[in-house]
Amino acid sequence: MSDLKPLIVWRYHDGGLSPNPWKVVIFLYELGLPWEMKIFDRTDPDVRDKEPMVSLTPNGRMPVLEDPNNGLKIWESGAIIEYLIETYDKTNRLSYTTPRENYQLKSWMHFQMSGQGPYYGQRTWFLHLHHEPLPSAQERYANEVKRILSVIDKHLTRTQRHWLVGDKMTFVDLMFVPWNTLLLMFMMGPDFSTEWQEKYPRCWEWHQRLLAVESVRKAQEFTQGNVQKDPSATIEVKSVEEIEGR
Ligand SMILES: N[C@@H](CCC(=O)N[C@@H](CS)C(=O)NCC(=O)O)C(=O)O
Structure with a gap:
């Protein structure tokens, strides 16, 4: 997976304890993927109405995942995790197909x-x-x-x-x-x-x-x-x- 571009996880500037972005980070480590984190300033009252947020999620909640390897932008942590498993757990180590x-x-x-x-x-x-x-x-x-x-x-x-x-x-x-x-x-x-x-x-x-x-x-x-x-x-x-x- 070393030829992959780093995946981007977005979260708010809130001390980092937000459980839903944290959940996604577990999978990035578990799957051995390259990644980086980007942070929105939630003290900006307009942050949800401006770019890049409006192109990333209609809901304004975090996490959002961007995959620069195919241009996908995914919101809702459950959907993000399904995507990571379906795309990057090729041997079904963490899932079953039955x-x-x-x-x-x-x-x-x-x-x-x-x-x-x-x-x-x-x-x-x-x-x-x-x-x-x-x-x-x-x-x-x-x-x-x-x-x-x-x-x-x-x-x-x-x-x-x-x-x-x-x-x-x-x-x-x-x-x-x-x-x-x-x-x-x-x-x-x-x-x-x-x-x-x-x-x-x-x-x-x-x-x-x-x-x-x-x-x-x-x-x-x-x-x-x-x-x-x-x-x-x-x-x-x-x-x-x-x-x-x-
Ligand atoms: N169901 C969503 C929940 C997302 C959510 O509520 N995220 C929190 C952080 S854990 C958030 O963005 N809170 C900011 C706010 O409520 O303003 C998911 O799992 O992604």
Whole structure:
């Protein structure tokens, strides 16, 4: 893949912890692709109405991927990951082509995109960003986070497998990592690790297995390295315990 031109991932200037761009970075490392990151300044109120954003995405949310090897521009992290797998995982190392497994992969991919991402995002919003405290909304999304973990835990318990689909790590396992990593950082707080291990042990072990994967470690180092390099963009959040009065 050394003759490839570097792929470009766009994200906002927001401390680098945005889970959806982070998710794409895992795949760029995992597939051994050359890449670079470009950053939009979200303090510019017109950034979404100007070039290059208007040609990249109609939605104004990140990530966006540009592939200079064929001129494609793709938005929505799930679509980006499907593209990377279909284009650059030529040996299907991270996927299956058999119909049963292929559609199971799609089911987990859509569950990550429509279940985990939005619910965890709302948990973050109502805990740290909403203009007034709304304990009922904070609680609803904390319960949804736990429900998502329990879905994964029950599945892994029932199948007695290490991974969500089949008997190898696939792209859908990797897709869940950034949001689950952020759970302990600022969505549920570090103390939640005890509840996670006790109530959802299979899910906890699966997440630990994923954290040990080289591409996951590299993507996390890259993400956290951005935060350290750029203290002005670090997200300042109160602790979960402080907000919930624990
Ligand atoms: N479903 C979209 C969600 C994209 C999204 O919400 N991205 C966040 C960063 S993780 C963003 O751009 N936020 C900026 C904003 O809300 O203004 C995807 O997975 O790509």
